[in-house]
Amino acid sequence: MATMQGSVRRKPARWRRYLIWYLFIAPNIILFLIFGLLPIIATVLISFTRWNILGSPTWLGLDNFQRLSHDNEFWTSLRVTGVYAILFVLPSAAVALGQAMLISLAGRWQAFFRTVYFIPVVTSITVIAMIWGWLFLPDDTGPLNYLLGAIGIPPQSWLQSLNQALPSVTLVAVWSAVGYYMVLWISGLQGIPQELLDAAMVDGANVWTRFWRVTLPLLRPTTMFIVVIGTINAFQAFTLFYLLTGGGPLYNTTTIVLFIYKHAFRLQEMGYASAASMVLVVITLIATLIQRSAIGGWSDELYS
Amino acid sequence: MNSTRERTADNLLQSQVRNLPEHRKSYSIVWGYLLLKGLGLLVLIIFAAMFIVPFLYMISIALRPHMEILTFPISLIPEEPGLGAFKSLFAGTAMTNWIINSFFVTITVALLQLFTSSLAGYAFARGDFPGKDALFWMLMSALMIPFTVTMIPSYILIARLHWIDTFYALIIPSATSIFGTFLCRQFCLTIPRAYDDAAIVDGCSAWGVYYRIHLRLMTPVLATLGVLSFLGTWNDFVWPLLVLQSNTMKTISVGLATMLTYQGGASIRMAGATVTFLPTLLVFIILQRYVIRGFVLSGVKG
Numbered sequence: 001m002a003t004m005q006g007s008v009r010r011k012p013a014r015w016r017r018y019l020i021w022y023l024f025i026a027p028n029i030i031l032f033l034i035f036g037l038l039p040i041i042a043t044v045l046i047s048f049t050r051w052n053i054l055g056s057p058t059w060l061g062l063d064n065f066q067r068l069s070h071d072n073e074f075w076t077s078l079r080v081t082g083v084y085a086i087l088f089v090l091p092s093a094a095v096a097l098g099q100a101m102l103i104s105l106a107g108r109w110q111a112f113f114r115t116v117y118f119i120p121v122v123t124s125i126t127v128i129a130m131i132w133g134w135l136f137l138p139d140d141t142g143p144l145n146y147l148l149g150a151i152g153i154p155p156q157s158w159l160q161s162l163n164q165a166l167p168s169v170t171l172v173a174v175w176s177a178v179g180y181y182m183v184l185w186i187s188g189l190q191g192i193p194q195e196l197l198d199a200a201m202v203d204g205a206n207v208w209t210r211f212w213r214v215t216l217p218l219l220r221p222t223t224m225f226i227v228v229i230g231t232i233n234a235f236q237a238f239t240l241f242y243l244l245t246g247g248g249p250l251y252n253t254t255t256i257v258l259f260i261y262k263h264a265f266r267l268q269e270m271g272y273a274s275a276a277s278m279v280l281v282v283i284t285l286i287a288t289l290i291q292r293s294a295i296g297g298w299s300d301e302l303y304s
Numbered sequence: 305m306n307s308t309r310e311r312t313a314d315n316l317l318q319s320q321v322r323n324l325p326e327h328r329k330s331y332s333i334v335w336g337y338l339l340l341k342g343l344g345l346l347v348l349i350i351f352a353a354m355f356i357v358p359f360l361y362m363i364s365i366a367l368r369p370h371m372e373i374l375t376f377p378i379s380l381i382p383e384e385p386g387l388g389a390f391k392s393l394f395a396g397t398a399m400t401n402w403i404i405n406s407f408f409v410t411i412t413v414a415l416l417q418l419f420t421s422s423l424a425g426y427a428f429a430r431g432d433f434p435g436k437d438a439l440f441w442m443l444m445s446a447l448m449i450p451f452t453v454t455m456i457p458s459y460i461l462i463a464r465l466h467w468i469d470t471f472y473a474l475i476i477p478s479a480t481s482i483f484g485t486f487l488c489r490q491f492c493l494t495i496p497r498a499y500d501d502a503a504i505v506d507g508c509s510a511w512g513v514y515y516r517i518h519l520r521l522m523t524p525v526l527a528t529l530g531v532l533s534f535l536g537t538w539n540d541f542v543w544p545l546l547v548l549q550s551n552t553m554k555t556i557s558v559g560l561a562t563m564l565t566y567q568g569g570a571s572i573r574m575a576g577a578t579v580t581f582l583p584t585l586l587v588f589i590i591l592q593r594y595v596i597r598g599f600v601l602s603g604v605k606g
Contacts, residue, residue: 099348
């Protein structure tokens with residue numbers, strides 16, 4: 001009897017002790033459930049319905065996905081996003097690596113160059129769109145066209161051109177993101193023991209050989225990380241396109257997220273847009289897995 | 305990872321020793337080095353110009369009152385600098401509202417995130433409760449979720465709560481930070497247990513240990529998290545675009561976007577961009593160490 005009483009008394013005391021910890025994590029858990037887990041489940045469910053937010057959803061089964069497969073605009077957006085990802089990821093990773101390596105030459109000016117290259121990363125995309133919208137002005141009033149004119153190239157129409165719009169937006173994207181990848185490369189480069197590079201130099205390996213044989217292999221985890229993060233970000237591209245071209249001319253810069261945005265918030269097709277975002281998730285997942293197996297060496301180091 | 309790296313290094317050294325090349329003249333190495341260094345510096349400077357000149361032009365154009373049309377070339381330094389464009393900006397647009405809104409939302413979100421993240425991080429590091437690890441990893445898995453997947457249902461939820469066009473829509477969903485929780489937990493794990501024990505002996509509760517010990521020691525992590533949160537909220541575009549409607553409720557990044565086609569002239573547009581840009585630039589320059597550290601760490605965000 002006495003022991004029973006003891007255990008009965010101990011139990012609430014223990015739960016009271018747990019309670020304080022649950023209270024401490026409660027805001028995180030609750031908001032995760034409401035704005036993380038619930039929306040994911042909801043997206044899956046909504047993608048099987050027709051729903052214009054006001055009424056109640058109608059179950060459609062796989063109709064939305066069937067419609068997507070016949071929708072030229074959607075296929076265009078897949079192509080645009082794919083081309084963008086290719087044009088964006090490798091050049092920005094390469095330029096950033098170049099910056100990260102060269103910056104060590106700058107001695108005590110290193111911090112200056114790092115700061116300058118990083119400024120676009122902390123700048124609002126709207127500001128960047130404002131500046132580049134001006135730089136890209138067509139005809140001979142635009143600064144970039146003026147620069148081209150100085151070396152004898154006729155004015156380009158940049159964002160208004162069917163062929164140049166996508167590369168032009170990509171250029172701005174690379175310009176604004178490259179500083180971020182640079183600091184990732186720098187932290188990767190700092191992990192390479194200097195003795196190794198010294199040893200290679202003593203053995204007569206030139207800069208080129210040292211880079212390809214020593215630095216790059218040792219940077220594999222960083223490479224992996226940058227390519228995967230860059231690709232995920234590229235697939236999510238929206239704001240710069242929304243502000244600079246609005247998806248035009250003729251859908252030539254309509255990314256998948258722009259497609260989703262248009263159908264969800266302009267046309268009130270929540271179900272159709274959700275189906276498109278399901279496709280986007282699957283594509284992102286597949287791309288990430290392919291890259292992981294291609295480059296290998298995912299590092300836990302980056303998580304600590 | 306470490307073992308792989310050591311293995312690679314070892315192989316490399318061995319192969320180098322095996323195939324020692326013939327002696328090289330040290331002259332050519334020195335000259336080659338200087339040449340490369342010169343070229344490298346030149347490239348660095350050209351790059352720096354590419355990143356800095358557009359911003360300088362933005363400020364330069366903003367300082368030209370009454371500039372309607374821009375025809376390049378224009379000089380980088382305005383002939384008659386003045387703040388006329390800024391006056392027109394504040395008189396002709398809702399910029400004052402946007403600035404106040406942005407500061408209010410940004411600071412509220414940052415403070416909330418600092419509080420909830422440090423508290424939860426402490427609980428996940430030191431707490432003793434069933435399901436601790438499972439809950440922690442469940443949260444961490446959410447770092448991998450792209451915003452696009454949650455965007456539509458979150459919007460519908462906010463609409464059903466009648467939070468469209470209110471700051472609740474911006475503040476409540478951002479009141480916690482999973483990345484911040486992770487950062488704080490990692491930091492708390494490095495704080496010696498002895499500190500906790502000493503405080504407990506002195507009669508501190510779990511809250512007391514958090515408030516008197518961990519919170520105080522977490523300052524550098526909180527600085528990192530704070531600047532990251534500030535920049536993130538200030539520059540956030542998509543979510544405010546979706547949930548804010550009336551012009552006076554907009555945050556600055558979304559408000560400025562309405563000026564992209566503003567008819568009042570180029571210098572007013574650039575004045576708007578400058579006003580949006582300066583707070584983030586100042587925060588970045590002053591707290592650079594924390595900003596860059598935060599961005600490198602937050603790579604996990606994907």
